[in-house]
Amino acid sequence: MDDRLLAHGIGGAKDLPIPLELAIAGAVAALVVSFTVLAIAWRKPRYDADTSGRPAPAWLDRLTASTPWRVWWRAFGMAALLYVGWAAVAGEDTLINPFLGVFYVLVWVGIVPLSVLFGPVWKAISPSRTINLLLAKVSGSSPGEGLYTYPARLGYWPAVVGLFAFVWLELVYPSSTEVGPVRLWCAVYLGIMLLGGAMFGDRFFAHADPFEVYSTLAGKLSVWGSRDGRLLIRSPLANLDTVKALPGLVGVVAVLFGSTAFDSFADSTPWVQFIQSSSIDTTVLNNLALLAFCVAVGAILAIATMVTGVGKGVRRSTLPDLFAHSVVPIIVGYIVAHYLAYLVEYGQTTIIQLSDPLSRGDNYLGTADLSVNRWLSYHPSFLARLKVLAVVAGHVLGVIAAHDRRSGCCRPSTS
Amino acid sequence: MIRTTPARSRGLVTLVLTAALGLGAAGCGGDAEPAGTDESTSSTPTSLASESPSESAGSPTETPTPEAQVIDIMITGDQVVPNGERVEAKAGEELILRITSDAPGEIHVHSTPEQVLPHAAGTTEVPLTIDQPGVVEVESHELHLVIVQLEVR
Secondary structure, eight states, rough: OTTTTOOSSSSSSBBOOOOHHHHHHHHHHHHHHHHHHHHHHOOOOOOTTTSSSOOOOOHHHHHHHHHHHHHHHHHHHHHHHHHHHHHHSSSSTTTTTTHIIIIIIIIITTTTHOOOOOOOOHHOOOHHHHHHHHHHHHHHHHTTTTSSSSOOGTTTTTHHHHHHHHHHHTTOOOOOOOOOOHHHHHHHHHOOOOOOOOHHTTTTHHHOHHHHHEEEEHTTTTTTEEETTTEOOOOOOHTTTTTTOOOTTHHHHHHHHHHHHHHHHHTTTHHHHHHHHHHHHHHHHHHHHHHHHHHHHHHHHHHHHTTTTTOOOOOOOGGHHHHGGGGGGHHHHHHHHHHHHHHHHHHHHHHHHOOOOOOSOSSSSTTTTTOOOOOTOOHHHHHHHHHHHHHHHHHHHHHHHHHHHHHIOOTTTTT | OOOHHHHHHHHHHHHHHHHHHHHHHHHHHHHHHSSSSSSSSOHHHHHHHSSSSGOOSSTTTTTTHHHHHEEEEEEETEEEEESSEEEEOOOOOOOEEEEESSOOOOEEEEEOOEEEEEOEEEEEEEEEOOOOOOEEEEEETTEEEEEEEEEOO
């Protein structure tokens, strides 16, 4: 029966709702901590990208800058692409095909904790970057050079489109758990990346690859930074302050945050009952709701930042992107809350499935006989507390980041 | 205004952060335990579930009917009743889906692992046991409609 395709998302049971009193306690804690911290400690900006952080140990700097290190991770990324691509092309269209778990769980969810721990990991393993690099080597050009210069005013907007395309596939598209459509999505994604790389050089990936933009943003909450080519160790908040406020950053956080909120909302009883009683097609309604959530988050953020007082020489229209970085810790907090059990348990399932890419009982990686540890699911009140803690910490860090940015750049001259 | 040195205030921040978060978590811990459980009286749901499901209280094997929770389901035309409601259920305990349908079909239970329950036309009583806590959608496969979301604790 496990081999059968059940047309409804992957991962089976979802987490229990957070008890109301726990949610209230969390909200109170977030408010109290935010105000206390800001009132006591944050009277002046603390973070300056030019001076913050201290150099990482020399051996670590040498290791991470070395060619074998970089080649190893590029090779890992390419090997993973080929192996999983093989499962996607030659494997069977069932839920035990590891392609789906790798795509939705290990990559999309796993990218967040990995980036928070190790920095911008996708950039290091990105197959599109690697292929672009190889093509440049073959043709004798530089991977940084394309036919055109990447237009600065596009900023992160191409990544906003890519991220929305992903969350649409995951949360709205009815056949999101069938191998064929997901494989097509990946093929189109890779095609666009390679085309963009050829046209604009590898600057394109930093602005348009949805996975790289997501990973690099989450990586700003790590302790790893760099300045003038040297590896730095920084506090995550100082690191977060180095996010460049390019056009479209507000769109990136709006899609990431809005889609997570939609995912929770879509399981709520009122919404389920509404779409099941409505004469309008379910998919249409879900499409509209996903879009509405993302637009609403972006609009609220834009309006809220633009109505604040500004100092001389700061244009109001720049404020949404200037403050969007402060939503990143909140996104990470909600991702932890929303996906932790899913990542831990479906992640294990995926690693087990990876041994059998063609669904015929192979054990290539030696993981086929492992079993999934479901401790987290069997301890729902521990899980609920962990989730509240993640969300509260995300909010507090977000408030601090926004406050520091405001006291640094935009304080009205009267205060 | 009290002016604090950066180093001192940074220590303060850490202190306040840890204290308040710890307090928040501890405070929640206190009331969370009795709140979420309406039926299980003495033992906490976590410890109960983490032991073996077989030793769950009661005697489901001997007399399933008087104690088992029954969920009445009506499937007529392209409509289901209940329509996506939340229903509380207990992990590891058998419940009965009493399905009245005008056509044979399949109920998909999106538990971990997933379960498929076929039913005939007319009234069918289908037993269902879910071991792993969580929110589980019970769906009519033919109509693609969620009948109930079980909150399994």
